[in-house]
Amino acid sequence: xxxxxxxxxxxxxxxxxxxxxxxxxxxxxxxxxxxxxxxxxxxxxxxxxxxxxxxxxxxxxxxxxxxxxxxxxxxxxxxxxxxxxxxxxxxxxxxxxxxxxxxxxxxxxxxxxxxxxxxxxxxxxxxxxxxxxxxxxxxxxxxxxxxxxxxxxxxxxxxxxxxxxxxxxxxxxxxxxxxxxxxxxxxxxxxxxxxxxxxxxxxxxxxxxxxxxxxxxxxxxxxxxxxxxxxxxxxxxxxxxxxxxxxxxxxxxxxxxxxxxxxxxxxxxxxxxxxxxxxxxxxxxxx
Amino acid sequence: xxxxxxxxxxxxxxxxxxxxxxxxxxxxxxxxxxxxxxxxxxxxxxxxxxxxxxxxxxxxxxxxxxxxxxxxxxxxxxxxxxxxxxxxxxxxxxxxxxxxxxxxxxxxxxxxxxxxxxxxxxxxxxxxxxxxxxxxxxxxxxxxxxxxxxxxxxxxxxxxxxxxxxxxxxxxxxxxxxxxxxxxxxxxxxxxxxxxxxxxxxxxxxxxxxxxxxxxxxxxxxxxxxxxxxxxxxxxxxxxxxxxxxxxxxxxxxxxxxxxxxxxxxxxxxxxxxxxxxxxxxxxxxxxxxxxxxxxxxxxxxxxxxxxxxxxxxxxxxxxxxxxxxxxxxxx
Numbered sequence: 293x294x295x296x297x298x299x300x301x302x303x304x305x306x307x308x309x310x311x312x313x314x315x316x317x318x319x320x321x322x323x324x325x326x327x328x329x330x331x332x333x334x335x336x337x338x339x340x341x342x343x344x345x346x347x348x349x350x351x352x353x354x355x356x357x358x359x360x361x362x363x364x365x366x367x368x369x370x371x372x373x374x375x376x377x378x379x380x381x382x383x384x385x386x387x388x389x390x391x392x393x394x395x396x397x398x399x400x401x402x403x404x405x406x407x408x409x410x411x412x413x414x415x416x417x418x419x420x421x422x423x424x425x426x427x428x429x430x431x432x433x434x435x436x437x438x439x440x441x442x443x444x445x446x447x448x449x450x451x452x453x454x455x456x457x458x459x460x461x462x463x464x465x466x467x468x469x470x471x472x473x474x475x476x477x478x479x480x481x482x483x484x485x486x487x488x489x490x491x492x493x494x495x496x497x498x499x500x501x502x503x504x505x506x507x508x509x510x511x512x513x514x515x516x517x518x519x520x521x522x523x524x525x526x527x528x529x530x531x532x533x534x535x536x537x538x539x540x541x542x543x544x545x546x547x548x549x550x551x552x553x554x555x556x557x558x559x560x561x562x563x564x565x566x567x568x569x570x571x572x573x574x575x576x577x578x579x
Numbered sequence: 580x581x582x583x584x585x586x587x588x589x590x591x592x593x594x595x596x597x598x599x600x601x602x603x604x605x606x607x608x609x610x611x612x613x614x615x616x617x618x619x620x621x622x623x624x625x626x627x628x629x630x631x632x633x634x635x636x637x638x639x640x641x642x643x644x645x646x647x648x649x650x651x652x653x654x655x656x657x658x659x660x661x662x663x664x665x666x667x668x669x670x671x672x673x674x675x676x677x678x679x680x681x682x683x684x685x686x687x688x689x690x691x692x693x694x695x696x697x698x699x700x701x702x703x704x705x706x707x708x709x710x711x712x713x714x715x716x717x718x719x720x721x722x723x724x725x726x727x728x729x730x731x732x733x734x735x736x737x738x739x740x741x742x743x744x745x746x747x748x749x750x751x752x753x754x755x756x757x758x759x760x761x762x763x764x765x766x767x768x769x770x771x772x773x774x775x776x777x778x779x780x781x782x783x784x785x786x787x788x789x790x791x792x793x794x795x796x797x798x799x800x801x802x803x804x805x806x807x808x809x810x811x812x813x814x815x816x817x818x819x820x821x822x823x824x825x826x827x828x829x830x831x832x833x834x835x836x837x838x839x840x841x842x843x844x845x846x847x848x849x850x851x852x853x854x855x856x857x858x859x860x861x862x863x864x865x866x867x868x869x870x871x872x873x874x875x876x877x878x879x880x881x882x883x884x885x886x887x888x889x890x891x892x893x894x895x896x897x898x899x900x901x902x903x904x905x906x907x908x909x910x911x
Contacts, residue, residue: 436752443838443862444671467669470679473755473837473852476862480738480834487743490752 315547316344321355321368324447324496325536328394329368331563332555339554343547352447359539360384365548367539370396370447386541393555395570397497397520397533398452399506401481403489408432410508410517413531417457419492422469427490439472440481440493451534452494494532497521498568525570536569647885651878658876668840668854670863670873679840680880683757683853684826684887686843687836690761691768691825696818698765699772700807706773707780708802719777726770734834737763742835749850755837757853763831768821775820779813780806812898819895823888826857833858856884 319329326349333345355367360381373381373388381388400416402408408431411419418424420439427435442449458464475481481493485504497520500506508517509531516529524530544552554560561571655663658675665676706718737759745762746754783806791801807814837852840859860877867874 438753444669445863445867450671465672467667467672467674470667470841471839471852473753473839474854474862475838476833476858483738484742484753484755488746488753 314342314344316346317366317547317551318346318358318364319366319368319538320348320350320358320364322352322370322447322536323349324370324396325368325394328536328564328567328569331567332560335560335563336551336554343551345551351445356381356388356539359388359541360386362386362541365540366552369537369539370534371451372535372537373539381541388539388541389543391538391540391552391555392535392572393538393552394536394561394564394572395525395533396536397525397530397570398448398456398494399497399500399520400492400494400509400532401485401500401504401506402492403485403487404503404505405489406432406505408507410510410515412510412513413456413459416509417459417466420452420457420468420472421466422471433489435490437492438484438488438490439469440484440491441468441472441474442478442481442495443474443476448494448496452532455534456494456532496568497570522565522570526572533570535572644885647878647882650875651880651882654872654875654879657872663876663879666842668859670876673872675872675876676840677876677880677883679842680854680856680859681883682842683836683840684855684857684884686849687757687760687764687832687853687855688822688826690757690849691764692818692822694761694765695768695772695821695825696814699769699817699821700776700814702769702773703776703780704802704807707777708806722770722773725766726774728767730767730828730830731834733763733767734831737831737835751850753837753852755835755852757836757843757849757851760832760836760853760855761849763835764825764828767828767831768824771824772817772821775817776810776814779810779817782813783809815898816895819891819898823891823895826884826888826891829855829857829861833861838862856880860884 319333326347329347333347337343337345352369352371355364356369356373356377358364359367360377362384367388373390378388400411406427408427411430415424415430419430419437420441424430425437427433427437441452444450453468454460454462457468458466473484475484475493478495478499481495482499482501482504485491485493500520506520508519510517511531518524518530520530520532525533538552538555540548540552556572564571654675662673662675663677665674666678667674667676668679702722706715706722710718741759741762742754744754745751745756745759749758787805787809788801791805792798796804832855836855836858838854838858839852840854841848841851843849843851843853860880863873864877867877
């Protein structure tokens with residue numbers, strides 16, 4: 293089994309070949325997923341000492357590029373692979389296989405004293421693109437809105453731009469308002485939202501703490517509105533949730549297949565919940 | 580100035596020979612005598628070592644400049660000038676307007692200088708001219724300790740303490756503004772300004788002060804009309820050094836200025852967020868693909884920053900140089 297796994301790895305990856313008796317799996321990509329991937333890798337190596345899993349971040353694009361170049365066994369991505377990337381991969385003779393390994397809800401957060409409880413996706417888009425400048429216009433107090441975002445290098449920033457500000461329309465070229473404050477860290481957003489009643493921010497559900505308020509989000513002004521939670525995400529109701537993916541070069545074999553199957557197990561999905569992500573239900577999410 | 584004993588009149592130890600005796604009457608130069616071989620070798624080695632360190636310091640600057648040019652100049656070929664000079668910085672959608680970043684860095688730096696200069700000069704005058712010696716011995720090291728506080732600590736304090744205070748006190752939408760950055764940078768530049776100005780005031784001959792007081796001027800008049808004008812060039816140097824420190828500062832401004840790339844159009848826009856060149860490089864360099872347009876543009880931003888710092892330092896150096904010449908003239 294181990295030998296076969298090693299052979300399988302050597303075929304798909306140069307640097308990811310067996311080292312010192314143990315087999316090494318190279319796992320690289322999204323920074324959103326990197327902590328989760330590390331936690332999985334640590335637990336899996338305890339269960340299977342003969343396997344080593346090397347996890348690195350660098351961003352979803354970096355991971356997928358490495359998969360196309362054949363230097364990793366598994367690429368992590370917080371977005372689906374793009375058409376161009378798929379074309380490049382096929383040109384290199386690699387057919388990426390996609391696995392949904394967890395879900396991530398993006399919570400829209402405000403100061404606890406903010407009377408606004410619900411916003412529609414359209415309202416959030418208008419706030420962030422600069423069309424709405426005052427909380428009064430969305431049913432709140434007469435206060436200016438201070439928009440907080442992650443820096444442009446964050447995958448969450450890109451997801452929010454595409455799914456919320458542009459409402460999923462690929463031809464839309466609306467941008468963040470130039471007044472949007474770009475915070476270098478999730479903590480930066482948290483500090484400002486906790487102390488500033490004017491602020492609105494967004495972040496992964498795992499980063500939301502008790503002392504900030506999450507808004508319920510709906511698609512139409514008449515409702516319904518959904519709070520971000522494991523249940524609303526899995527029911528497909530909460531609109532600002534995304535899947536997190538792992539990609540393999542070709543159909544996974546041997547060791548990679550075993551590892552991905554373990555990731556779908558109840559034990560591994562429990563780790564997902566512990567880290568503030570939303571576990572995927574069932575084990576048959578692979579395409 | 581205290582008269583230095585003329586070195587030429589000091590007898591050479593041991594031999595009792597005077598330095599006069601080794602001067603060549605032909606060209607006025609000092610004749611070098613043969614030294615023991617071992618000493619010559621050691622001296623040559625030491626000379627070479629010092630020479631190497633000196634040259635490597637200069638070479639390093641040249642190399643950094645060369646690297647910045649190599650990585651930054653392609654940006655000007657890859658991005659149309661109209662785009663680089665536009666008002667929008669949003670690199671993931673290929674908007675590479677540098678103006679908001681340059682404007683952000685400049686207003687925050689100038690603002691910090693405007694706040695730091697009067698405070699720094701006043702503190703220096705207080706320490707150098709007014710307080711008794713024992714207070715001075717306590718205050719001086721305290722000011723220097725301020726220079727040792729890591730910028731990330733100042734930034735964190737700014738984020739948690741100054742930012743909410745600025746928002747409430749000035750009644751503005753958010754405390755993450757250019758103004759907050761200015762205040763913190765001024766605070767960080769203060770020790771530099773105070774130390775340099777204090778040293779300069781120290782070199783103003785006490786006979787100047789005595790003359791002023793003897794003419795019936797008050798202590799304040801002496802300080803304001805004699806001591807400060809005499810130390811003017813030093814105060815300018817201090818300002819330049821403070822500015823150099825402020826414009827290169829990264830961590831603090833990244834944490835408190837909100838990083839929104841917008842061009843200020845109104846003096847009150849200092850109470851709005853701003854994004855500096857340094858914060859942009861720090862925030863974006865980590866994720867950018869090597870060799871991409873965005874990568875080259877970030878190096879172009881670095882190049883701009885390097886040129887600005889270089890000009891400021893050059894200006895500071897020329898002021899110091901001019902100052903020495905004037906001092907020499909005065910003493911002769």
